[in-house]
Amino acid sequence: MDEPLVRVRGLVKRFPVKGGLLQRTVAHVDAVAGVDLDIPRGQTVGLVGESGCGKTTLGRMLVRLLEPTAGTIRFDGTDVTRLAGKDLLAFRRRAQIIFQDPFGSLDPRAQVGEQIAEGLQIHGIGDRDERRQRVGEMLELVGLKRDHAGRYPHEFSGGQRQRIGIARALILRPDFVVADEPVSALDVSVQAQVLNLLRDLQSELDLTVLFVAHNLSVVEHVADTVAVMYLGRIVEITDRDTLYRRPLHPYTEALLSAIPIPDPDRPRNRRILQGEIPSPLDPPAGCHFHPRCPIAEQGRCDVDRPELLPAPGVPTHLVACHLRTDRAATV
Amino acid sequence: MTDIEYNLESEEPELALEAEGLSVEPITQWDLFSARLRRHRLAMLSALFLALLVVLVLIAPLLPLHPPTERLLDESGRSLVNIAPRPGLWFGTDELGRDVLSRIIYGGRASLIVGLTAGILVALFGTLVGSLAGYYPGSVDQALMRFTDLWLGLPLLPVAIVVGRILPEIAFLPGWLKQGPFGIALLIGFLSWGSLARIVRAEFLSLREKEFVEAARAAGAPDRRIVFRHILPNAMSPIIVTTTLVVGSAIIIEAALSFLGFGVPPPTPTWGGMVSEGGRLAARGFWWELVFSGAALVATVLAINFFGDGLRDALDPTQTIERK
Numbered sequence: 001m002d003e004p005l006v007r008v009r010g011l012v013k014r015f016p017v018k019g020g021l022l023q024r025t026v027a028h029v030d031a032v033a034g035v036d037l038d039i040p041r042g043q044t045v046g047l048v049g050e051s052g053c054g055k056t057t058l059g060r061m062l063v064r065l066l067e068p069t070a071g072t073i074r075f076d077g078t079d080v081t082r083l084a085g086k087d088l089l090a091f092r093r094r095a096q097i098i099f100q101d102p103f104g105s106l107d108p109r110a111q112v113g114e115q116i117a118e119g120l121q122i123h124g125i126g127d128r129d130e131r132r133q134r135v136g137e138m139l140e141l142v143g144l145k146r147d148h149a150g151r152y153p154h155e156f157s158g159g160q161r162q163r164i165g166i167a168r169a170l171i172l173r174p175d176f177v178v179a180d181e182p183v184s185a186l187d188v189s190v191q192a193q194v195l196n197l198l199r200d201l202q203s204e205l206d207l208t209v210l211f212v213a214h215n216l217s218v219v220e221h222v223a224d225t226v227a228v229m230y231l232g233r234i235v236e237i238t239d240r241d242t243l244y245r246r247p248l249h250p251y252t253e254a255l256l257s258a259i260p261i262p263d264p265d266r267p268r269n270r271r272i273l274q275g276e277i278p279s280p281l282d283p284p285a286g287c288h289f290h291p292r293c294p295i296a297e298q299g300r301c302d303v304d305r306p307e308l309l310p311a312p313g314v315p316t317h318l319v320a321c322h323l324r325t326d327r328a329a330t331v
Numbered sequence: 332m333t334d335i336e337y338n339l340e341s342e343e344p345e346l347a348l349e350a351e352g353l354s355v356e357p358i359t360q361w362d363l364f365s366a367r368l369r370r371h372r373l374a375m376l377s378a379l380f381l382a383l384l385v386v387l388v389l390i391a392p393l394l395p396l397h398p399p400t401e402r403l404l405d406e407s408g409r410s411l412v413n414i415a416p417r418p419g420l421w422f423g424t425d426e427l428g429r430d431v432l433s434r435i436i437y438g439g440r441a442s443l444i445v446g447l448t449a450g451i452l453v454a455l456f457g458t459l460v461g462s463l464a465g466y467y468p469g470s471v472d473q474a475l476m477r478f479t480d481l482w483l484g485l486p487l488l489p490v491a492i493v494v495g496r497i498l499p500e501i502a503f504l505p506g507w508l509k510q511g512p513f514g515i516a517l518l519i520g521f522l523s524w525g526s527l528a529r530i531v532r533a534e535f536l537s538l539r540e541k542e543f544v545e546a547a548r549a550a551g552a553p554d555r556r557i558v559f560r561h562i563l564p565n566a567m568s569p570i571i572v573t574t575t576l577v578v579g580s581a582i583i584i585e586a587a588l589s590f591l592g593f594g595v596p597p598p599t600p601t602w603g604g605m606v607s608e609g610g611r612l613a614a615r616g617f618w619w620e621l622v623f624s625g626a627a628l629v630a631t632v633l634a635i636n637f638f639g640d641g642l643r644d645a646l647d648p649t650q651t652i653e654r655k
Binding site for chain 1: 543546547548551552556560564565647648649
């Protein structure tokens, strides 16, 4: 396949930290500190990491809800980081977002039909009746009923609201959707329904998806490729099966070992990480993960920052770890 | 729950009802709004009272009343001063022999004009300043809020007294502004928008971060649409409540100014002026002017506040339409 639909290079988002009486900028936080990422057409890339690692910030930049500080986002061949006016509007029609919070993401004062139709209205698609028709079809597509359009968000359950959020994102027939932790606020039984819905819609509408989650077991069901993020950087990225079978980064290993296994007899080999995620205000020198890493080498991991490099022999498996890339090299 | 609640479970409620020979009309937002408002008994009572008051005040010249400034005389030509309430003069007369009932009805004009004009002014100006400050953080916000702080720092009554004294001296101002209720209403309005501006700004600051606002932005909605379709409707409750409080307090401030002798100049009747005059008379045992004008003032202010409460609840779609 040619160029991926979304190609991110060197993306940085720096937030000022204000403090003191006069609210002066006292420091900066790099919530996203230089990310390269390709999202191939028609595929789902899972983006996993702890809270605060920058995954949501990255997702919001990709749909231009946040302006990147540096770097480029090429979308279908054009750089969208500097778009404005009509061009930005045209981009928005093709790139949509599904939010995490099923309660905060719907306007409590507007009927759900109006909210779903808003995109059509903004882009001047169809007349009133056509829009009503499309909203009805979309509601059915996400597993709700046509006549739900006249109701208000508070009349729905969390899972239903999330379906409404999905309908709103998909009404414009986007090519690319960022799903920002779309199921983490839902009950486990409802999570499965919404995940299945997303997966079905993805293949039916030929969507390209960035699926953000803090939980590897959720991503396993939907993603073709999985990227693991730690403190603003991607530390490992490869296809799903490789990541789950042969993770290379010690952080990925720890995340995988945290997935509960529903089998009491199977011995569990949990690797519990020591310490907290470091403050992104003052990230550790060298490899950001070294203070919590079980295999870190003194004099190396705490000095040099590892690049995201292909694991030798597996060019599609990128990992940012000195020890894992070299050891593979020497083997 | 009432009959208007939907049944979420049943598959095709309309078909089921139609099968039973019942027709189903779609319920519009307006139906729900008015149903919720009508269920709010105190608000409806207040609305009725206010409507009656407005009508009375408007048709006052057509009513069989003595003119509010006429000094009444009896058959033998003696003036009817400080007459206690009696048939024909239901609210009595004041120390100049004027009909208190007539003065209360005509005085209601001044009070309502002041309350409504000041309320509208505050609602518009406070919302405008507050929304701009809340939607454009940074220098716009800083400038507008420091200006608001300055304005809020002005002590209302003293400034109103001083400005009220200066206004009539300014030659180029039209007469309706120099004297009478409009000038006072504008003055009170311009001195009272600060607190609403702050409240609206705080609402905007919290609402603009909501995901539904981001969703609208992601769909490509321009700022105007985001503000008018998504943020303002969600900020309506505090705006309505604050505005009704301002209407009530403007009526009271006008009364206070008239009480102190800086309001609408006599002989035009105002409730505040009557309370002031009635207070002096009550000390001499002539209680009626104070009691009736005070009751009119209190009842009107309370009714406006109750109506505002009902309006806020009715505008909130998450409220059920149960009877309050």
